[in-house]
Structure formats: structure tokens, C-alpha cells
Amino acid sequence: MSLIDREHELFLPTYKRLPIVVERAEGMYVYAADGTRYLDFLGGIAVNSVGHSHPRVIEAIETQLRRYMHVSNYFYQDAQIAFAEKLSAMTGYHKVFLTNSGTEATEGAMKLARAFGSAEGRQRIFGFTGGFHGRTYGALSIMDKPRYKDGMGPFLPETGVLPFNDVQALRDAMSHDVCAIVVEFLQGEGGVRWATQEFADAIAELREQYGFLLIGDEIQAGAGRTGDFFGFERFGIVPDIVTMAKAVGGGLPLGAILVSERLSHVWGSGQHGTTFGGNAVACAAGSAVLDLLSEGLMDHARMMGAVLLSELIGLQAEFPALVTQVRGAGAMAGMELSIPAGPLVDALLDRGIIANATSDTVIRLVPPLTFQQEHVAEVIGALRAVLADAAGN
Ligand SMILES: Cc1ncc(COP(=O)(O)O)c(C=O)c1O
Numbered sequence: 001m002s003l004i005d006r007e008h009e010l011f012l013p014t015y016k017r018l019p020i021v022v023e024r025a026e027g028m029y030v031y032a033a034d035g036t037r038y039l040d041f042l043g044g045i046a047v048n049s050v051g052h053s054h055p056r057v058i059e060a061i062e063t064q065l066r067r068y069m070h071v072s073n074y075f076y077q078d079a080q081i082a083f084a085e086k087l088s089a090m091t092g093y094h095k096v097f098l099t100n101s102g103t104e105a106t107e108g109a110m111k112l113a114r115a116f117g118s119a120e121g122r123q124r125i126f127g128f129t130g131g132f133h134g135r136t137y138g139a140l141s142i143m144d145k146p147r148y149k150d151g152m153g154p155f156l157p158e159t160g161v162l163p164f165n166d167v168q169a170l171r172d173a174m175s176h177d178v179c180a181i182v183v184e185f186l187q188g189e190g191g192v193r194w195a196t197q198e199f200a201d202a203i204a205e206l207r208e209q210y211g212f213l214l215i216g217d218e219i220q221a222g223a224g225r226t227g228d229f230f231g232f233e234r235f236g237i238v239p240d241i242v243t244m245a246k247a248v249g250g251g252l253p254l255g256a257i258l259v260s261e262r263l264s265h266v267w268g269s270g271q272h273g274t275t276f277g278g279n280a281v282a283c284a285a286g287s288a289v290l291d292l293l294s295e296g297l298m299d300h301a302r303m304m305g306a307v308l309l310s311e312l313i314g315l316q317a318e319f320p321a322l323v324t325q326v327r328g329a330g331a332m333a334g335m336e337l338s339i340p341a342g343p344l345v346d347a348l349l350d351r352g353i354i355a356n357a358t359s360d361t362v363i364r365l366v367p368p369l370t371f372q373q374e375h376v377a378e379v380i381g382a383l384r385a386v387l388a389d390a391a392g393n
Pocket residue numbers: 101102103104106132133134135184188189217218219220221245246
């Protein structure tokens with residue numbers, strides 16, 4: 001039986017996997033067991049920000065592995081503390097809680113917000129259409145996509161989903177019962193869609209007026225991906241709580257809830273916890289990632305992102321009937337099509353490029369932040385070819 005058949009036999013069929021059996025991955029490339037080399041513009045779904053198998057990340061992991069892997073959060077651990085110090089220095093946030101994943105960061109942030117709001121009887125938490133916050137019940141409760149939710153209710157009480165970038169709908173939904181809103185200022189799964197400045201301004205104004213907490217979900221767009229450390233930075237707004245995961249662990253499972261000073265003392269001993277969150281090996285990898293970001297990788301992503309976007313805009317001009325919009329920043333780009341994106345993504349794979357489709361009609365590119373001019377040329381050449389094929393059909 002082939003490896004693929006064995007997988008089909010053993011696993012719940014929740015993933016539509018690419019037809020690739022991976023042998024190894026290095027830098028910008030994934031190598032299949034059959035010897036094929038793929039240029040990786042998916043980056044482990046926006047995880048491998050420093051490229052696959054970065055020597056600094058491997059070294060940090062190896063050093064920590066030899067000391068110990070896991071002792072539990074009963075202990076003080078220098079790897080955790082070093083990571084938290086770097087995160088705090090780079091973001092200005094006051095305190096941190098470390099998680100294993102993005103959805104766990106979302107759940108923790110929602111719990112913390114409710115714990116803070118409980119003194120005033122605030123419970124209601126809103127998310128926004130197109131937002132993606134994870135697969136657990138809190139996260140799903142503030143998401144609108146039926147495919148992720150059908151048949152799995154009921155969801156959390158006192159939650160809801162408002163239309164993204166709709167200032168009036170936000171104003172209409174506002175009351176002093178609102179505990180928090182969770183905003184992905186650059187939506188990833190939702191199709192690489194930015195919040196508008198008007199929407200961000202309205203959030204800031206209403207937060208002042210109503211006193212709710214703003215939770216920024218930076219799980220995908222954060223950790224330097226856009227060329228800023230956080231996607232929300234360009235809006236001049238500072239969330240009260242920020243959630244992170246994905247790239248921040250350098251390929252190991254690690255996430256974080258960052259909180260501003262006034263939320264520092266909401267939780268006491270035992271009010272939240274996790275066995276594995278903040279694992280020492282993951283934190284060592286995370287520290288190496290943060291070092292690389294502050295040593296110039298973020299600037300590189302900003303610069304190369306401008307190159308990528310301008311090339312994508314060039315393709316839009318070449319194929320105006322097919323490419324309706326290009327969005328993003330840094331190592332996060334979306335190309336909105338007038339046709340389903342899935343077949344084009346399959347065609348890209350046939351040409352040795354790994355990308356994916358989000359939001360049905362968007363080709364999403366989230367490469368490692370280490371991508372170079374030659375990789376842009378390769379991906380743009382392949383995109384041009386598959387768009388030309390699609391135009392001919
Ligand atoms: C913005 C955002 N939030 C939350 C999540 C959930 O993260 P995880 O899959 O680690 O639970 C994701 C995952 O794609 C995401 O993109």
C-alpha cells in the first residue's frame with residue numbers, strides 16, 4: 001500500500017492534502033520523496049517565516065533539546081523568559097501567556113476579556129465576517145463561515161459576528177454590554193483583506209466611548225510578515241490584547257497572548273494554564289526567529305513585498321478580466337480572481353510552485369520572509385503561464 005493510501009486508511013478525512021510526500025525542506029524549497037523540488041509560497045501556512053530548516057533555529061533547538069525538552073509550567077525556565085523578554089521588547093506589551101497554537105491563544109484571549117469585563121457584567125464578544133480565529137468553540141463562535149460550523153452548534157452564548165469594515169453596523173451593535181471585539185486587521189484565510197482606516201478609526205473611537213477591549217488577532221499577519229511586526233501598526237491603533245502563533249515558533253508549536261498593562265492582574269494562579277504551552281524547545285526556536293526578525297528580516301520582507309506586489313499588479317494589468325484585485329504587504333499577498341482560484345493553484349503546483357486558494361477566488365502567497373528576487377521571478381512566471389492558460393479556456 002502506498003503512503004497516501006495508508007493515510008487515507010488511518011486518518012479522519014479533514015485535510016485536503018497536496019499530492020506530495022515530503023522528504024525534506026530547506027530554505028524556500030520543499031523536496032518530495034520522488035525528487036521533485038517545489039518553491040514554497042505557502043510556507044507551512046504562514047509559519048516558516050525564516051525559511052525551512054534555518055541553521056540558527058536548528059542550533060537553538062538542538063542546544064535546548066540537549067538540556068531538556070519539557071519540565072512543565074511548574075518551573076522557571078530561561079528559554080521561556082528569554083523569549084518573553086524579546087517579545088515584550090519588540091512589541092511594548094506588558095505581559096504574556098504562552099500557548100501551543102493559534103486557536104488556544106484565541107480562547108485564552110476571550111476568557112481573559114470576559115474575566116476583565118465580568119466586574120461590569122460585560123460578556124458579549126464580537127468577531128467579523130471573513131475573520132478566522134481557529135477551530136475551537138470560542139473561535140468558531142465569532143466566525144461566520146458555515147463550512148466550519150455547520151452541525152456543530154450550539155456555540156458560545158453572548159457572541160456574534162458583525163460585517164467586516166462596516167462602520168455603521170459596528171456602531172449599531174455597540175452597547176456597554178460589549179466585552180470585546182476580535183479583529184484580524186489583515187484577514188488571511190478571509191482572502192488577504194485589509195481593514196479600512198475608517199473602520200480602525202471607528203473601533204478606536206467606540207472603544208473610547210464604550211470601554212470594550214480590542215483583541216487583535218495577529219496569528220497569521222503578525223511576527224513581521226507584513227514588514228511591520230504587527231499588521232495593525234499601519235492603522236495607528238493599539239489593541240488591548242494581541243494573539244500570536246504560527247510563525248512565532250519557527251516551525252514548532254508556539255503561540256502567545258500579549259496584554260497591555262491594565263490587564264496584567266486579571267488572572268491569578270490557576271485561572272488559566274496549559275501543559276505544553278511555552279515548551280522550552282519551542283521557545284528556543286521562537287527566540288531565534290525574533291532575533292532574525294530584528295536583525296533585518298522584517299525590513300527585507302517589507303522591501304521584497306513591494307517587489308512582489310508590483311509584479312502582481314503587473315499581472316493584473318496583463319489579465320484584467322481574470323485578476324480583479326491585488327492586496328497585501330510584505331510576505332503576504334492575495335490575488336483576487338474573477339474565477340475559482342483552486343484550479344489555478346493546482347496548475348501552479350504542476351509547475352513546481354506551492355501556493356493555496358483562500359476565500360474561493362483568492363490565490364494566497366505567504367512565503368518565508370527570506371524570499372528573494374529570483375523567487376518572485378519564478379512565481380510570477382508560473383502565475384503568468386497559468387493565467388494565460390485560464391484566459392485561453
Ligand atoms: C488569523 C488566524 N487566527 C487563528 C488561527 C488558528 O491558528 P491554529 O491553526 O494554530 O489554531 C489561524 C490559522 O490559520 C489564523 O490564520
